[in-house]
Amino acid sequence: MSDELSHLNDLYEEVILDHCKNPRNFKALPEANRKAEGYNPLCGDKVTVYLKLKDEVVQDISFEGIGCAISTAAASLMTETLKGKNLTEVETLFRGFRDLVTGKGGEASQMGKLAVFHGVSEFPVRVKCATLVWHTLQAALKQTQEPATTE
Amino acid sequence: MKTDQQIAPPDSSPRADLEFDVEKVREDFPILKQKIYGKPLVYLDNAATAQKPQVVIDTIRHYYMTDNANIHRGVHGLSQRATEAYEQARVKVQRFIHAAESREIIFVRSATEAINLVAQTYGRRHVQAGDEVIVSAMEHHSNIVPWQMLCEEKGATLRVIPMNDDGELLLDEFEKLLNPRTRLVAAVHISNALGTINPIQEIIERAHQKDIPVLVDGAQAAPHFEVDVQALDCDFYAVTGHKLYGPTGVGILYGKADLLDSMPPYQGGGEMIRSVTFEKTTYNVLPNKFEAGTPNIVGGIGMGTAVDYVSEIGWKNIAAQEKDLLLYATQQLSSISGLRIIGTAKEKASILSFVIEGVHAHDVGTILDQEGIAVRTGHHCAQPVMDRFQIPATARASFAFYNTRGEIDVLVQGIQRVIEVFK
Secondary structure, eight states: OHHHHHHHHHHHHHHHHHHHHSSSSOOOOTTTTTEEEETTTTTEEEEEEEEETTTEEEEEEEEEEEEOHHHHHHHHHHHHTTOOOOOOHHHHHHHHHHHHTTTTTOOGGGGGGGGGGGGGGGGGGHHHHHHHHHHHHHHHHOOSOOOOOOO | OHHHHHHHOOSSSOTTOOOOOOHHHHHGGGGGOOTTTEOEEEOOOOOTTTOHHHHHHHHHHHHIIIIIOOOSSSOOOOHHHHHHHHHHHHHHHHHTTOOGGGGGGEEEHHHHHHHHHHIIIIIHOOOOOTTEEEEEETTGGGGGGHHHHHHHHTTEEEEOOOBBBTSSSSSHHHHHHOTTTTTEEESSBTTTTTTBBBHHHHHHHHHHTTTOEEEETTTTTTTTOOHHHHHTOOOOEEEEEEGTTOOOOOOOEEOOOOHHHHHHOOSSSSEEEEEEEESSSSEOOOOOOOSSSSHHHHHHHHHHHHHHHHHHHHHHHHHHHHHHHHHHHHHHHHTTTTEEOOOOOOBBBBBBEEETTBBBBBHHHHHHHHTTEEOOEHHHHHOOHOOOHTOOOOEEEEOOOOHHHHHHHHHHHHHHHHHHOOO
16 A cells, blocks of 8 residues: 555544544533634634533533534544543643644553544644644633634 | 546547647646656646746746846846836736736735725725625625725625525626615626636626726636726726736736726835925825835736736637636536535636535545645635535635646546545
């Protein structure tokens, strides 16, 4: 297989395609006590993250929005991963994820299912697709009024 | 690579019914010879920016190696040479769009700046509270935002000519929008997102019947067919250099001389003045009145070379080649199941926007890129168009006369690959 095809397969892993086609936790969360909107002005991707936080633990989390396969799968896998995690664990995963997709040596073995995003680092223009929902999560945690943006 | 039976056999052979040899023309564009990820570059992003022929590259190099000086002020030989080249370029562009006089050609940095110039000078003088400005539903942001800013400042209203599902403007609705408060119509000649060629002559005639001036955004039109501003009788026409095979950072505003004369200056500074004292400044005559500061001299000269090059290729050849590419691509892409073409107007330029069911345009763009194919993906700076068709984004292939049927076959194979990945 040629290099570029293998890069492409790394980017569009089965798990990513599955989460793109069947996103998990793709709904509004009426009982959410945190919420933020994220927007990537370059490509028009929009995402809303809903969060139910109690005693610094993510009790429930969901998202809505439109975007590419990478951004949809990133949101879906993020919500799946973060349920039940406390804020310290969330922060560690956020940093780990950011390092992983930017090729700064994030430890894939520590990332669980999120490790499937390692291929993104080969596609610098797609990094923002993967991180948009995580930035939005940060905004929700800080309860920033302004929509999160990748810029 | 596995392919589908829908793919037509490659056909890049020179076609007998065309007068020009596309392979020979491609030799003029050094950038096209390269490979991307080991695959021949298939450049189908011409509506974003066109590639530059060797003569334009040579012009820029020559200017900096032999003629570089500031213009319009030095008595020395170099300055005279630079001034002459710059003013010759103005005349070339004047002839290219058939303006009556060269002073009607104002060099600016882009079509965007041309539109902003009109909004900030003509617009600020003539548009007042309660007035209206009309744009169309398929404008690029550059022909929406300057008018929005103006309307907001003045308390005026922006009206929008609607379009149908094919991406054609509804002229009867346009007629209804025209009223005594309408101060200007600003409409795009060719839509960058849909490829629609608008009936701009009719729009101008209908507006003129009510004495309303018309600005035409010709950024996409000027590369595809002969623009005759006098025949159109448009009041303003905006052109950018880089989509016209010239350098980036340069464009022109055409305006009728009497209108330009009556307008206040755009920016203040050197070049645009006749005399300056601390009490009063008198302004220079056209075109210098609108060209404050040292301009993009080499850009203007390069644009002059570019329009000469386009004229040499010939409108007949350009039209024949681009029409063939559009028809062939439309036919090939239409046969792909799950693909929908956005923009199906009867009159179209060689711009093809499409969406693939279940696949976001950015994923299309990334996978095509891996095949060496450059297309634009996103909202094309025309978010209202995306909203109108209820889609977040499209992929857009836009063809120049140097593209081939063989490249369209590669595009079709690339799209099959996209569908394979997402099946």
